């Protein structure tokens with residue numbers, strides 16, 4: 001028996017998200033009295049693989065094959081399913097991101113395993129196995145019974161704190177010829193986002209809405225984000241108008257994020273917007289309308305004109321940094 | 324080429340969500356039902372492809388797993404321009420059961436491209452599209468924000484963490500779409516609404532597969548602490564609160 005995580009890498013490196021999964025997996029392994037193992041796919045150096053041992057992973061199976069260079073959900077899930085069976089995995093954990101969301105449902109079918117997706121905390125109980133997940137775009141949570149011998153969980157990013165649990169880790173290099181696994185999609189081109197911090201990774205996000213009035217007024221948002229090492233975001237009408245790129249759109253139909261701190265500037269706080277940001281640990285609202293619904297979701301609020309308020313905040317951050 | 328668009332019917336996104344029977348089920352009283360926003364966009368894109376003769380799309384069908392209660396919403400999808408509809412009869416909340424129902428439609432027909440939304444706005448599972456692909460042993464591409472068809476091959480842009488990928492895949496395949504796939508949902512014309520009344524909705528009865536999951540109860544989100552207001556003429560105070568009180572900076 002074991003608990004298995006899919007340890008995704010980005011150009012051969014793990015991210016905080018990978019270690020969140022390991023920390024989460026380690027706790028579930030403890031609850032079940034079993035060990036935690038990880039599967040890594042692609043070219044990751046041994047020293048990087050061993051980082052997983054800091055968070056309780058006792059064994060990592062590293063599969064590297066040139067046909068697995070590009071992500072293909074069918075081939076990746078086929079491989080993970082084979083390894084999960086071989087390792088007697090009872091719980092399989094993936095991130096609730098693009099890769100995890102496309103692998104986990106396929107594993108569910110292959111392994112006849114119940115899938116709880118978008119889970120935000122440890123299981124409420126392991127026998128019966130019940131997880132809590134967000135439903136109705138953040139307007140409620142559901143306690144979901146996973147009613148099969150093998151269970152699959154996708155974990156929301158930034159919802160589980162890292163927990164150091166150093167263990168001796170063994171690295172098992174898997175030579176696979178991918179027997180029976182075919183890659184049927186072809187990646188023609190990859191366009192990487194340049195420079196900026198990824199919105200989904202950012203611990204702080206500065207977001208502007210229609211209340212910013214014009215794309216020419218975005219400078220203070222960008223400056224504040226730079227000062228705080230934050231990502232920039234926006235509401236849907238802002239990206240629809242082309243004031244900001246689509247990648248920045250947060251909300252029900254855009255990105256769903258859970259940073260530690262979210263600045264909503266000139267954003268009214270429509271339910272569809274909150275659906276994407278309500279898991280933020282803190283929300284700061286800056287809006288000139290005292291009755292804007294965003295203040296009901298925020299812990300800190302400033303009722304005022306964004307163009308007057310933002311420069312003061314920028315000054316205060318600069319002062320803090322100079323101290 | 325024939326396209327099948329999978330349609331989930333969900334509460335309107337502004338619905339106040341309430342639960343009944345000791346929080347064990349959604350209270351449907353007063354709920355307005357709509358086509359899941361992503362499905363509406365994927366149907367719009369499928370119809371655009373049909374309008375563009377060079378894409379070679381002959382037919383756009385829709386498929387839904389649900390009860391007769393969904394038929395008015397399916398008629399709306401037909402009014403947007405879908406040619407015909409399949410409804411697999413049953414009331415399921417479990418994604419595996421829904422995917423198994425949709426798989427029945429696909430096995431019985433001839434579809435080159437099956438489109439699903441990236442999630443449904445009720446259970447937010449992101450499960451059905453990829454489950455369906457696995458059941459049918461088809462390739463799939465997720466998080467599609469642009470879709471074109473050339474010579475029986477789909478050219479796709481999909482979002483990955485930190486960028487975009489341009490991908491090609493031969494039909495048949497399952498495409499899981501997100502924002503960007505179409506600009507605005509297509510609005511049904513008066514003529515479309517009239518025509519939809521007589522378009523066929525074929526009902527498929529199947530034995531339900533077993534459910535893998537079950538919702539035991541719903542919980543409203545934790546109420547947040549009341550907002551603390553800061554004087555707009557002394558807005559810098561915010562930063563010291565974030566630092567000292569919230570310990571964030």
Ligand SMILES: Cc1cc2nc3c(=O)[nH]c(=O)nc-3n(C[C@H](O)[C@H](O)[C@H](O)COP(=O)(O)OP(=O)(O)OC[C@H]3O[C@@H](n4cnc5c(N)ncnc54)[C@H](O)[C@@H]3O)c2cc1C
Pocket residue numbers: 208209210211212234235236237238249250251252253254265266267268269270271272273276286287288289292304305306307336360
């Ligand atoms: C199916 C569906 C899905 C949707 N999905 C999303 C989604 O994913 N994300 C999303 O964001 N929206 C989404 N929406 C749209 C959503 O309903 C709102 O229309 C949108 O969030 C409003 O954006 P906003 O807050 O920027 O603009 P507005 O609602 O116009 O609000 C602007 C705010 O700025 C304030 N303001 C004006 N001037 C100033 C100033 N000088 N200083 C400070 N404040 C000022 C105003 O008081 C107001 O509160 C969706 C809608 C539908 C129907």
